[in-house]
Amino acid sequence: MSSRSGIGYDSHRFAEGRELILGGVEVEGAERGLDGHSDADALTHATIDALLGAAGLGDIGLHFPDTDERWRDADSIALLREVVRMVGDAGWTVGNVDATVICEAPKLGAYRERMRDTLAAALGTAPDAVNVKFTTNERMGPIGRGEGIAALATAALAPIDGRAKDR
Ligand code: MG
Numbered sequence: 001m002s003s004r005s006g007i008g009y010d011s012h013r014f015a016e017g018r019e020l021i022l023g024g025v026e027v028e029g030a031e032r033g034l035d036g037h038s039d040a041d042a043l044t045h046a047t048i049d050a051l052l053g054a055a056g057l058g059d060i061g062l063h064f065p066d067t068d069e070r071w072r073d074a075d076s077i078a079l080l081r082e083v084v085r086m087v088g089d090a091g092w093t094v095g096n097v098d099a100t101v102i103c104e105a106p107k108l109g110a111y112r113e114r115m116r117d118t119l120a121a122a123l124g125t126a127p128d129a130v131n132v133k134f135t136t137n138e139r140m141g142p143i144g145r146g147e148g149i150a151a152l153a154t155a156a157l158a159p160i161d162g163r164a165k166d167r
Helices: 042-055 076-089 109-123
Strands: 004-015 092-102 130-135 148-159
Touching: 004 042, 042 076, 042 092, 042 109, 042 148, 076 092, 076 109, 092 109, 109 130
Parallel strands: 092 130
Antiparallel strands: 004 148, 092 148
């Protein structure tokens, strides 16, 4: 039985008066946070979609619709833990996650290890199974103009012995 892979993408606009949370970590001193129904954690949302994609379980909007008051200001790390449970129920364990956060500012490199460790704890993996990268969009387009933050993620899943449905 081979492993499975999935991709995820998310973006959120900056908004005044909100905390900036990425990978479950609050970026201290950020001038603006991100607008969204939940905590708008684009990195965690991209990770969730990568996992759901790899498991063939749809996407984040299917499971946590932004029309549902239950998910208002939701802690996205709690949603990620729920998705890891769903993926496990479908017979898969997380192999690794690789992610890229795209923004012009703020600089996020100082948060790399905390984001990795927070995501790894929610994923149930060792920290070295998670990699978080940062880049700018070279001032091109809406992300390059500083209108928001985007994130990409890939996830690999391995079958739990005897349980993956498509063996
Ligand atoms: Mg989102």
